[in-house]
Amino acid sequence: MLFYKSATPLLALPRSVKRLLVVALDLILAVISVWFAYYLRVDQTGFPQLQQKYVYVLAPLLAFPIFVRFGLYRAIFRYTGMSALANTAKAVGLYGFLFFVAILTFKWAGVPRSIGLIQPILFLLFVSTSRAMARFWLAGQSTKGYPGVGRLLIYGAGEAGVQTALALAVVREFVLLGFIDDDSAKVGRTINGLDILGPDQVPEAVERMGITDILLAVPSLGRARRNAIIAKLRELPVHVRTLPGMVDLASGRVTVRDFQELDIEDLLGRAPVSPDEALLARNLFNKTVLVTGAGGSIGSELCRQILLEGPQKLVLVEHSEFALYTIHRELEGLRAEHHFSLEIVPLLASVANLDRLREICHAHRPATVYHAAAYKHVPLVECNPSEGVLNNVFGTLNMARAAMESAVEYFVLVSTDKAVRPTNVMGASKRMAELVLQALAASSAVDFSVYCGGALGAVENRTVFAMVRFGNVLGSSGSVVPLFRRQLQEGGPLTVTHPEVTRYFMTIPEAAQLVLQAGAMANGGEVFVLDMGQPVKIIDLARRMAKLSGLTIREGDHFVGDIDIKITGLRPGEKLYEELLIGDNPEGTAHERIMKAREHHISWAELAPLLVRMRVAAEVSDERAIKEILKELVHGYGTQPIVTTEDETTV
Structure with missing residues (x-):
């Protein structure tokens, strides 16, 4: 916990200061990689000899403008992903080519040509490792060791689910503990060290891991199958939400506010009418x-x-x-x-x-x-x-x-x-x-x-x-669904005029x-x-929304629960x-x-x-x-x- 929280002062620094620290780190790594290259090639651990000092100067002077040109100092370490690492590899690749050409051209005394190959490889390894460790350190502190964060499973181990998981790594609202998928070929495997569970394993996992939220990340799923999934999840003490927009995911701006409540079609449990x-x-x-x-x-x-x-x-x-x-x-x-x-x-x-x-x-x-x-x-x-x-x-x-x-x-x-x-x-x-x-x-x-x-x-x-x-x-001004959602946020009670009131x-x-x-x-x-x-019973809709919000209802013989349903009486x-x-x-x-x-x-x-x-x-x-x-x-x-x-x- 102390390890992750130690990143907080660094995150509080101005962006310009953090950028200078990254530049300084890269320049130091460029020099260190030259020293390691000499050590591996000629078993040299002391100060530079003959014209070897020129290589120590060349490495940082060549790396800095190339890294700037490739935009490596515009990236945010907490959001570093495969695309950022690929961009780093391209920058170091160009650096390595120019570095090797310089070694061949100047033929400095005491500098073997193989240094032009060994040093760029070591430099790429050091820079990539520094990015990955920084991402782990800075992003990891957002989700570990903080009380009150949601414990989340993502339903869907496809592209949308994986992209959501990557975006969640940069926010504090949830700790992602695993995936759920209907594909038996995926069940039992892992994504970034997190298990992929089958639907039948979910109830046990919810109890064992203390899961509070399940996020549906299956945007291409048919309505019938989606309704079947929601019907099963409704019996669990978890809050069921749906995937935010892909633009928010791609931009890395996912927060708990971006996770949407279930669609009205999900609450009704039927497909909408298709237009002609x-x-x-x-x-x-x-x-x-x-x-x-x-x-x-x-x-x-x-x-x-x-x-x-x-x-x-x-x-x-x-x-x-x-x-x-x-x-x-x-x-x-x-x-x-x-x-x-x-x-x-x-x-x-x-x-x-x-x-x-x-x-x-x-x-x-x-x-x-x-x-x-x-x-x-x-x-x-x-x-x-x-x-x-x-x-x-x-x-x-x-x-x-x-x-x-x-x-x-x-x-x-x-x-x-x-x-x-x-x-x-x-x-x-x-x-x-x-x-x-x-x-x-x-x-x-x-x-x-x-x-x-x-x-x-x-x-x-x-x-x-x-x-x-x-x-x-549903969803219009004064409609029942926004009313129930507001009452759920306020802690209840959910108000229904009569237990037998039904509506189309x-x-x-x-x-x-x-x-x-x-x-x-x-x-x-x-x-x-x-x-x-x-037609749908209003009281059944109220119960369904409460359960999908991860709440239990106090009514009838159930005196223990999270929220009440209050019968207000029929009105004129x-x-x-x-x-x-x-x-x-x-x-x-x-x-x-x-x-x-x-x-x-x-x-x-x-x-x-x-x-x-x-x-x-x-x-x-x-x-x-x-x-x-x-x-x-x-x-x-x-x-x-x-x-x-x-x-x-x-x-």
């Missing part, structure tokens, strides 16, 4: 595309994926100035990175402002609109039903009306599974938005004067309207891909839903189980994981008077009247026990 590239590009390539709510979780991901499909112009509509600034700056970076020539137009606007939306659509003439602007946090909308209705219902109507008047080709609404037999205002308002679009889609021309009064005349409908309905979005889950990229693909398949009025597999607006379809027998589509339903709707003539009543109620904040109209229009609303959770976000 032809569908993704159909309504995007070389077109003007408009996205409302462009700075939100779904809207921003839509923008990223749309940009990659090569549109002519991307119009960002967002109410929040900061959110718009953030996504615009990110998209400009992506555009520069991929050398795209599209125009990105950031526009501040509220969907509640019809005139502003008309102005935007008239100026930019979008071919496709993705309407993601919505109030989506269930408990907040439950407390503010007037604002929820004005934004979700009438904001959608305003955007749809502006789109129709500008002859937008496709209009796609981002909806939610909470619109199915909703038990909260947010879900009911999203179902109302669906009803608005279904009514518009069923009309070849729409007389908006029925809704807003005045003799406006009918607006011809040349827009294809579609809706995309999906479940909870998907990732933000999946949701965005679904919206883009479904919109491309629309003919008008469809509600698209995703086959999302089996939440269902225990979510649904995706109102009706039965959904139709298939060109995408194997996307279904289509033409659900019951009412005509625009029937809907418009009810919208008038609802708008009046919303503008005067008559919550009772709003909910009565929602009960009248939305199937299932207000007929079930209701609860909601702030732990989850839907759109």
Whole structure:
């Protein structure tokens, strides 16, 4: 321990001082290697004789400029690897050639020609050994003898695992104790003195070595095999993480902060939906595309994926100035990175402002609109039903009306599974938005004067309207996974509203891909839903995340553990189980994981008077009247026990 800690004062020196020490060491080694060469060749141990002193002067004077030219004094000893040693060998090789030529040319008295061969070999040995010992001394002190560091196994003895191990040698956060690999040909062998274990040996090794962390370094592994590995590791008292980016590894900047928590796909234990590239590009390539709510979780991901499909112009509509600034700056970076020539137009606007939306659509003439602007946090909308209705219902109507008047080709609404037999205002308002679009889609021309009064005349409908309905979005603002991760970092408890609450889950990229693909398949009025597999119990997700963080849970008969799961009770607006379809027998589509339903709707003539009543109620904040109209229009609303959770976000 004292040996390793003795390097600390040296590491604290200024870089210029450390560089001078390295130069001095090399010059001394050059002189020593000359002395050893004379000793081996002529058994001479005394002072130089005749013209031998010239060789003592030549060696350091020749080595210094060559080493500088090869950049050997820019390297950091703690990061020395095979590439640095190879560079050292090249420098000494050139030095040896010039040194030998000088010996032959000057023919100094008392200097055998063989000195020109022996000395460079000894010099290479001394310099390489000094680098290797310095790396061992300086890097080794970072991981040995310090209490509280993590004890790590790397799962994967391939290139990624080995590169990770090399990078870990320069940080203090972990002591690497071995590798794990599925390849039986590798099991039992070693890498840099560390054993490669088979998967069956891991439980015993965890207990024997006191392992605290396992790092997955298998980036090319298939999802099914990866899930199987994680399922086994979940039973061990270790924190499971995944590999950082290869750029960080290559730069030697790996720290504990670079090790990432497991992907959301790992937590769900299922593969994401694969996109159909032809569908993704159909309504995007070389077109003007408009996205409302462009700075939100779904809207921003839509923008990223749309940009990659090569549109002519991307119009960002967002109410929040900061959110718009953030996504615009990110998209400009992506555009520069991929050398795209599209125009990105950031526009501040509220969907509640019809005139502003008309102005935007008239100026930019979008071919496709993705309407993601919505109030989506269930408990907040439950407390503010007037604002929820004005934004979700009438904001959608305003955007749809502006789109129709500008002859937008496709209009796609981002909806939610909470619109199915909703038990909260947010879900009911999203179902109302669906009803608005279904009514518009069923009309070849729409007389908006029925809704807003005045003799406006009918607006011809040349827009294809579609809706995309999906479940909870993991990783979005307010979603359950970031909440649980924050609670794990704080030491708990993990809060779950009810032990039986289940939800359908998907990732933000999946949701965005679904919206883009479904919109491309629309003919008008469809509600698209995703086959999302089996729903997940929230409490099971909480247990899974705790175990993968290396924590044990105190619940039931288990009074000893690291963290609690607290049942907070059902809140107004939440269902225990979510649904995706109102009706039965959904139709298939060109995408194997996307279904289509033409659900019951009412005509625009029937809907418009009810919208008038609802708008009046919303503008005067008559919550009772709003909910009565929602009960009248939305199937299932207000007929079930209701609860909601702030732990989850839907759109």
